[in-house]
Amino acid sequence: MRKHSYSMVFVAVFLLLFTFTPSIHADSGKTYGVGTDSLHVRSSPDFDAEIVGKVNSGDTVTAFDEKHGWVQTYYDGQEVWVASQYLFETDEVIVQEQETSNSNSSIKITEDSVHLRTGAGTDHKVLALAANGDTYDLVETSGDWHKVKLDDGSTAWVASWLTNQPTTSKETSSSKKQSNSSANNTTKKSSSNSSGQPLAGYNIMLDPSHGGKDPGAIGINGEQEKDFALEYANVVAQKLRNQGATVLLTRSTDTYVSLEDRVNISEAYWTDAFISIHFNAFTSNASNGVSTHYYSNDADYELAQHIQAGLDKHTSLRSRGTEKDPYHVLRENSDASVLVELGFLTNPNDLSIIHSSNHSSAVADAISEGLSEFLNN
Numbered sequence: 001m002r003k004h005s006y007s008m009v010f011v012a013v014f015l016l017l018f019t020f021t022p023s024i025h026a027d028s029g030k031t032y033g034v035g036t037d038s039l040h041v042r043s044s045p046d047f048d049a050e051i052v053g054k055v056n057s058g059d060t061v062t063a064f065d066e067k068h069g070w071v072q073t074y075y076d077g078q079e080v081w082v083a084s085q086y087l088f089e090t091d092e093v094i095v096q097e098q099e100t101s102n103s104n105s106s107i108k109i110t111e112d113s114v115h116l117r118t119g120a121g122t123d124h125k126v127l128a129l130a131a132n133g134d135t136y137d138l139v140e141t142s143g144d145w146h147k148v149k150l151d152d153g154s155t156a157w158v159a160s161w162l163t164n165q166p167t168t169s170k171e172t173s174s175s176k177k178q179s180n181s182s183a184n185n186t187t188k189k190s191s192s193n194s195s196g197q198p199l200a201g202y203n204i205m206l207d208p209s210h211g212g213k214d215p216g217a218i219g220i221n222g223e224q225e226k227d228f229a230l231e232y233a234n235v236v237a238q239k240l241r242n243q244g245a246t247v248l249l250t251r252s253t254d255t256y257v258s259l260e261d262r263v264n265i266s267e268a269y270w271t272d273a274f275i276s277i278h279f280n281a282f283t284s285n286a287s288n289g290v291s292t293h294y295y296s297n298d299a300d301y302e303l304a305q306h307i308q309a310g311l312d313k314h315t316s317l318r319s320r321g322t323e324k325d326p327y328h329v330l331r332e333n334s335d336a337s338v339l340v341e342l343g344f345l346t347n348p349n350d351l352s353i354i355h356s357s358n359h360s361s362a363v364a365d366a367i368s369e370g371l372s373e374f375l376n377n
């Protein structure tokens with residue numbers, strides 16, 4: 001009788017465990033946070049693989065294997081895969097929310113024409129504009145945003161990197177801070193456009209993907225996407241500057257920058273075009289070629305068409321065309337933005353060409369030409 005009771009208890013516990021299993025878990029390995037909403041969980045490391053579920057911002061994923069830009073984990077008892085570009089290591093992300101006394105703490109705006117918003121993020125509605133030198137009582141801080149009290153007693157949120165109390169690292173904060181008014185006063189399509197500088201007067205944001213703790217895709221010889229992305233971004237940047245553009249990078253060294261911060265950096269400037277630089281990978285070494293990705297069907301699509309046309313013209317790799325994708329740096333970006341995949345690190349032929357300086361130069365020519373066509377039409 002006692003043995004039967006133990007069996008019943010075991011069955012009950014077993015059922016409870018499966019009833020309340022977290023959406024994603026694993027026994028060991030690195031723990032990642034999910035950096036976007038509605039991230040698809042797939043049956044294999046392929047964007048064309050079957051979708052078996054989804055996770056959202058704030059969820060965590062514990063990995064037991066990683067390859068080609070994907071993380072393997074468990075989902076409802078199944079072995080599944082999640083794209084690593086939407087994840088971040090939770091032990092290195094610091095998000096603080098603190099209440100502060102109005103009478104003891106205040107912040108000062110350090111830039112011109114700074115947006116005061118209804119919430120902590122660039123996707124929230126703008127309530128008003130603050131001027132350089134304006135001071136507000138600080139109510140609380142959440143991540144990279146300060147909640148302040150306005151003169152009428154209401155509250156609003158302001159990006160911390162536009163104040164005298166930035167919450168990001170010194171390097172990232174200094175990259176973000178740019179006078180909106182001085183950028184706004186840039187003269188578009190200046191007369192120098194007709195004298196060999198077709199991009200004069202335009203501000204271009206280049207986004208070298210991954211970096212720091214995030215290697216991105218891993219190539220045949222263990223080479224990492226983050227290194228190629230930064231190398232190519234510097235070549236493209238020099239080409240664009242030679243064409244008269246003002247070029248900024250979301251990172252200039254091997255540092256980790258979150259997807260949210262990449263968008264924030266772009267939107268802190270008067271950005272005319274945002275280009276995220278990536279390299280592809282796949283489980284099969286037969287996959288190859290270059291492609292351009294966009295999210296919206298207006299300016300993003302038009303920019304993607306021009307960039308891909310340039311890649312088709314100037315590079316020797318197979319054209320994979322343009323594709324609409326909900327990548328965070330595109331979906332959450334209000335600037336005209338695209339993401340370029342400049343070859344497969346897992347394909348021997350692609351990788352040999354990627355190593356060639358001729359390819360990086362051709363990519364720079366392609367992007368320069370595509371931007372010129374897009375911005376001057």
